Amino acid sequence: MSAVPLPRPKPFRFGVQASAPAGGLTGTPADARAWRDLARRVEDLGYATLTVADHFDDQFAITPAVMAAADATTRLRVGGLVWCNDYRHPVVMAKEAATIDVLCEGRFELGLGAGWMTTDYEQSGIALDRPGVRIERLAEAVGIIKGLFADGPVSFDGDHYRVHALEGLPKPLQRPGPPLLLGGGGRRMLSLAAREADIVGINIDLRKGVIDADAGPNATTDATTEKLRWIHDAAGDRYDDLELQVRVHVAAVTDDRDAMAELLGPALGISPADALESPHALAGTVEQLVEQIQERRDRFGISYIGIGADAMEGMAPVVARLAGT
Numbered sequence: 001m002s003a004v005p006l007p008r009p010k011p012f013r014f015g016v017q018a019s020a021p022a023g024g025l026t027g028t029p030a031d032a033r034a035w036r037d038l039a040r041r042v043e044d045l046g047y048a049t050l051t052v053a054d055h056f057d058d059q060f061a062i063t064p065a066v067m068a069a070a071d072a073t074t075r076l077r078v079g080g081l082v083w084c085n086d087y088r089h090p091v092v093m094a095k096e097a098a099t100i101d102v103l104c105e106g107r108f109e110l111g112l113g114a115g116w117m118t119t120d121y122e123q124s125g126i127a128l129d130r131p132g133v134r135i136e137r138l139a140e141a142v143g144i145i146k147g148l149f150a151d152g153p154v155s156f157d158g159d160h161y162r163v164h165a166l167e168g169l170p171k172p173l174q175r176p177g178p179p180l181l182l183g184g185g186g187r188r189m190l191s192l193a194a195r196e197a198d199i200v201g202i203n204i205d206l207r208k209g210v211i212d213a214d215a216g217p218n219a220t221t222d223a224t225t226e227k228l229r230w231i232h233d234a235a236g237d238r239y240d241d242l243e244l245q246v247r248v249h250v251a252a253v254t255d256d257r258d259a260m261a262e263l264l265g266p267a268l269g270i271s272p273a274d275a276l277e278s279p280h281a282l283a284g285t286v287e288q289l290v291e292q293i294q295e296r297r298d299r300f301g302i303s304y305i306g307i308g309a310d311a312m313e314g315m316a317p318v319v320a321r322l323a324g325t
Helices: 032-044 062-071 090-103 118-124 131-149 187-196 213-219 221-241 257-268 272-277 286-300 309-322
Strands: 013-017 049-052 077-080 108-113 153-157 162-167 180-184 199-202 243-247 250-253 281-284 302-308
Touching: 013 243, 013 309, 032 049, 032 062, 032 309, 049 062, 049 108, 062 077, 062 090, 090 108, 090 131, 108 131, 108 199, 131 153, 131 162, 131 180, 131 187, 180 187, 187 199, 187 221, 199 221, 213 221, 221 286, 250 309, 257 272, 257 281, 272 281, 281 286, 286 302, 286 309, 302 309
Parallel strands: 013 049, 013 302, 049 077, 077 108, 108 180, 180 199, 199 243, 243 302, 250 281
Antiparallel strands: 153 162
8 A cells, every 4th residue: 555645743642541440451540549649650650641531331430530630640631532422412521621621721632532332322321323423423513612612602503413602611721722632443533533633543443333353454554554544635734733643452561572463463353463563552672662653653653652551651661762752
């Protein structure tokens, strides 16, 4: 697959995703003191952001967890990866986001998504519409939220939302608003992100509603190049300013990359070699990881790397080498 022009290179940033209580998938503590300690540890290790997911399983609620992390730190940026648009009206989301931004003194990043995890919808009774409808709804919500961040009243009459002469208050501290992250693995979602977001998250395609071995082929370098082309084509003149983000689902500092690849490949449904090259996996020594992350920025323009809380200590030497460069 031919190369795609890359956005203007950005300095490396690293983020930690932490959402589940102790013993869960991401190893997040379940009590207030431990959560605050985790946030401070993320900050002390040099990570740029701490983000929280938005699901109904065994994890903290996203909005209070984000605010508590911000309150426990002084430099760390906080956000959601991501708030699900289907779970709250955009007027509510805009007010919560602006309030967080004011209270954390401008350290907030707003991540929004169309929703994807089937069990969330099934267990809550929220209707799971087809992906296209969810993305259309998210696109309307983004327009409303941006309008409420701006000065003046907002009126909107769409297929999914209606807002009548509402002034969004408070206004966010960051103007015109907190950096907006949108992401996905399909063309329609990534095109929306390219047109509207400040940070574009390149993810695997989640339309199936679960992450399993079927997702592997969508995590390869070829698939990533195709996604980058979609972003480039949709972004137009704003392409050069986009920050590209990727969620690394497996990050391991190890002296035996080949053994890790043999485990990763079958888990992702791809070959061990493809698993090692996937932007969604990192395995190797600190030196190998530094080189691999630099190579991925050169190849894909990816400069913002998100990992799970279970990998943050091991990845700390890599962060120390690369953050801000």
